[in-house]
Amino acid sequence: MTLRFTLEARDAGTAARAGVIATERGAFPTPAFMPVGTAATVKGVWPAQLREMGYGCILGNTYHLYLRPGHERIRGQGGLHRFMGWDRLILTDSGGFQVFSLSALRKVSDEAVSFRSHIDGSAHILTPELAVTVQEALGSDLRMVLDECVEYPAERAEAEEAVRRTTLWARRSLAARTLEGGGMFGIVQGGMFPELRRRSVEEICALPFQGFAVGGVSVGEGKELQRETVARTVPMLPECRPRYLMGVGTPGDILFAVSRGVDLFDCVLPTRNARNGMMFTSGGTVSIKQARYADDPLPPDERCDCPTCRAFSRAYLRHLYLQREMLASMAMTVHNLHAYARLMERAREAISRGVFPELVKELRISGIE
Amino acid sequence: MTLRFTLEARDAGTAARAGVIATERGAFPTPAFMPVGTAATVKGVWPAQLREMGYGCILGNTYHLYLRPGHERIRGQGGLHRFMGWDRLILTDSGGFQVFSLSALRKVSDEAVSFRSHIDGSAHILTPELAVTVQEALGSDLRMVLDECVEYPAERAEAEEAVRRTTLWARRSLAARTLEGGGMFGIVQGGMFPELRRRSVEEICALPFQGFAVGGVSVGEGKELQRETVARTVPMLPECRPRYLMGVGTPGDILFAVSRGVDLFDCVLPTRNARNGMMFTSGGTVSIKQARYADDPLPPDERCDCPTCRAFSRAYLRHLYLQREMLASMAMTVHNLHAYARLMERAREAISRGVFPELVKELRISGIE
Numbered sequence: 001m002t003l004r005f006t007l008e009a010r011d012a013g014t015a016a017r018a019g020v021i022a023t024e025r026g027a028f029p030t031p032a033f034m035p036v037g038t039a040a041t042v043k044g045v046w047p048a049q050l051r052e053m054g055y056g057c058i059l060g061n062t063y064h065l066y067l068r069p070g071h072e073r074i075r076g077q078g079g080l081h082r083f084m085g086w087d088r089l090i091l092t093d094s095g096g097f098q099v100f101s102l103s104a105l106r107k108v109s110d111e112a113v114s115f116r117s118h119i120d121g122s123a124h125i126l127t128p129e130l131a132v133t134v135q136e137a138l139g140s141d142l143r144m145v146l147d148e149c150v151e152y153p154a155e156r157a158e159a160e161e162a163v164r165r166t167t168l169w170a171r172r173s174l175a176a177r178t179l180e181g182g183g184m185f186g187i188v189q190g191g192m193f194p195e196l197r198r199r200s201v202e203e204i205c206a207l208p209f210q211g212f213a214v215g216g217v218s219v220g221e222g223k224e225l226q227r228e229t230v231a232r233t234v235p236m237l238p239e240c241r242p243r244y245l246m247g248v249g250t251p252g253d254i255l256f257a258v259s260r261g262v263d264l265f266d267c268v269l270p271t272r273n274a275r276n277g278m279m280f281t282s283g284g285t286v287s288i289k290q291a292r293y294a295d296d297p298l299p300p301d302e303r304c305d306c307p308t309c310r311a312f313s314r315a316y317l318r319h320l321y322l323q324r325e326m327l328a329s330m331a332m333t334v335h336n337l338h339a340y341a342r343l344m345e346r347a348r349e350a351i352s353r354g355v356f357p358e359l360v361k362e363l364r365i366s367g368i369e
Numbered sequence: 370m371t372l373r374f375t376l377e378a379r380d381a382g383t384a385a386r387a388g389v390i391a392t393e394r395g396a397f398p399t400p401a402f403m404p405v406g407t408a409a410t411v412k413g414v415w416p417a418q419l420r421e422m423g424y425g426c427i428l429g430n431t432y433h434l435y436l437r438p439g440h441e442r443i444r445g446q447g448g449l450h451r452f453m454g455w456d457r458l459i460l461t462d463s464g465g466f467q468v469f470s471l472s473a474l475r476k477v478s479d480e481a482v483s484f485r486s487h488i489d490g491s492a493h494i495l496t497p498e499l500a501v502t503v504q505e506a507l508g509s510d511l512r513m514v515l516d517e518c519v520e521y522p523a524e525r526a527e528a529e530e531a532v533r534r535t536t537l538w539a540r541r542s543l544a545a546r547t548l549e550g551g552g553m554f555g556i557v558q559g560g561m562f563p564e565l566r567r568r569s570v571e572e573i574c575a576l577p578f579q580g581f582a583v584g585g586v587s588v589g590e591g592k593e594l595q596r597e598t599v600a601r602t603v604p605m606l607p608e609c610r611p612r613y614l615m616g617v618g619t620p621g622d623i624l625f626a627v628s629r630g631v632d633l634f635d636c637v638l639p640t641r642n643a644r645n646g647m648m649f650t651s652g653g654t655v656s657i658k659q660a661r662y663a664d665d666p667l668p669p670d671e672r673c674d675c676p677t678c679r680a681f682s683r684a685y686l687r688h689l690y691l692q693r694e695m696l697a698s699m700a701m702t703v704h705n706l707h708a709y710a711r712l713m714e715r716a717r718e719a720i721s722r723g724v725f726p727e728l729v730k731e732l733r734i735s736g737i738e
Binding site: 039040041043044045046047048068069073076077078083084085294295297307311312313315316319320322323325326327329330331 | 412417694
């Protein structure tokens with residue numbers, strides 16, 4: 001079976017919706033957040049902990065895995081799931097975003113992107129076909145097409161060219177598939193130009209993808225412009241397919257996008273910020289490096305029941321953070337991912353009960369924008 | 370109640386013994402290994418994981434905790450147990466060993482050791498009384514006296530002076546106690562000089578300590594000399610008190626010392642080596658950085674049932690290690706501590722069943738010396 005998406009509830013007051021994504025490997029409810037497991041590990045967390053938090057799908061980065069340890073090595077180990085000890089779903093990106101953001105000397109043509117590895121400078125050529133091949137070798141369940149993501153700000157001509165190329169590559173990606181099962185997502189580009197977004201939606205959504213992603217946001221455009229783009233683009237996507245907003249975001253950004261009908265999210269914020277000592281709590285963010293927490297016996301969030309909040313105080317976490325102890329990153333990552341999991345759980349529940357706007361209001365009052 | 374030690378079994382063929390150490394906080398069986406939790410955390414491990422592995426007592430380093438975050442801060446947080454979320458026993462050292470090995474510009478007199486912090490160069494004075502005060506503030510269950518540990522090799526006169534000073538400090542430590550409960554351990558010094566070891570045993574064991582430690586080993590003297598010293602010193606210690614061999618060691622060193630009647634061990638080997646990619650397995654040590662493991666689908670130890678061996682392959686751990694992913698250290702630390710916990714469990718069981726020499730033989734055949 002390929003990816004199946006079932007819509008189970010719609011919020012009356014907004015475009016928010018709750019559903020289930022199912023593949024042969026398993027199913028998970030949406031709207032969902034997917035923790036980022038860049039190098040075949042969500043940094044600082046055991047796979048069993050992700051399961052306990054209720055995550056049904058995590059993200060792997062094709063660019064990183066292609067370079068290290070190599071997709072053929074992972075295929076030889078039985079695929080990414082077995083390699084990393086994760087038996088639920090995995091979404092892989094195409095590698096394109098990292099090529100554009102991390103690598104050196106990249107050169108893009110209709111045929112391919114050539115680039116040099118950010119690790120050792122070695123030369124590589126990424127084609128839409130190779131992005132499919134690599135993801136099939138990894139054995140991920142949800143796969144993304146190679147797209148061209150323009151920077152912000154971008155000239156209109158540049159954004160238009162990226163839309164054209166993204167559609168060209170989307171068609172080649174579909175033709176390059178050799179495996180049944182799972183699902184491939186098309187990606188909509190168009191920068192911050194409404195007309196280009198519309199054109200990209202028309203071209204991409206005409207193709208037989210199992211899901212659709214909004215790419216090219218969270219590239220430095222700012223909260224307002226991002227929300228504008230989301231609000232304009234998402235309603236144009238087909239109702240019956242899962243919608244994925246790539247690289248977003250803060251709890252507030254996610255809630256906004258859910259209210260506009262987005263189903264899937266990924267972002268390094270909860271994990272990366274945890275390693276930098278920042279925690280998402282029901283009362284807003286807490287930066288554990290602040291001296292005010294040196295003798296604070298309270299847990300990071302008194303309303304949270306995660307393993308970190310049940311066992312550790314702010315004073316202890318601050319001590320661990322200042323001492324650069326691994327447990328600082330481990331514990332704060334678990335807290336943040338737990339907070340994101342609970343946020344999505346509450347969103348799904350509120351949508352099912354028809355009270356999503358009330359949840360948004362309640363969370364906004366407690367400091368989540 | 371102060372520390373109570375109950376001998377439950379004695380091996381017929383060796384001096385090995387099995388017992389239980391009990392305080393008001395709880396009890397744990399001996400012989401036991403205590404993971405090192407230097408800065409109020411066993412690096413890379415959640416307290417809950419230590420509990421699951423069966424550890425009943427861990428070690429905290431007074432020197433580190435005194436400097437960062439400070440013992441008064443920890444006292445203010447309800448003590449070290451509550452601070453670090455660990456409800457079983459904690460043994461703290463006196464800080465002396467780190468003062469002698471880590472700090473700068475140290476100067477020792479009968480009165481005190483003055484030193485400069487290895488972190489910021491600040492000046493400090495450590496007396497036997499302060500070592501007691503700090504450990505009482507931490508609220509540890511088993512406490513160590515400040516002793517003078519000489520380097521290896523040492524002149525006889527130097528070692529003799531350290532024996533004299535260690536006894537002087539031991540008396541002052543006993544007098545400095547203000548808390549009931551738990552237990553204080555005296556430490557035997559004497560370098561590699563049999564006669565000085567005997568003198569130190571006579572002086573220290575005449576004092577009303579709840580346990581006795583052999584200090585001044587594992588300081589670079591080598592396996593043979595260490596075992597000689599252990600074999601000569603341990604039999605002189607009182608039968609009815611727990612015996613602690615400080616800073617030892619490899620599985621083989623521990624088995625040897627158990628066979629000579631030692632009850633307690635601590636060492637950074639399983640944790641530090643894990644972070645350096647080295648694992649203890651039933652077939653000997655595995656260095657995961659070796660290229661031979663790049664495509665090895667086997668778990669670190671096929672005979673191990675730890676969370677790491679159940680979920681991860683050598684190929685995956687090598688990938689994590691090369692990528693400097695936290696999970697590499699986390700997973701290998703869990704494996705090594707699990708292996709040490711199982712080793713001690715098997716030792717206790719073998720002593721109880723009267724087959725300890727057979728266990729030693731079996732483990733030696735499989736590569737543990």
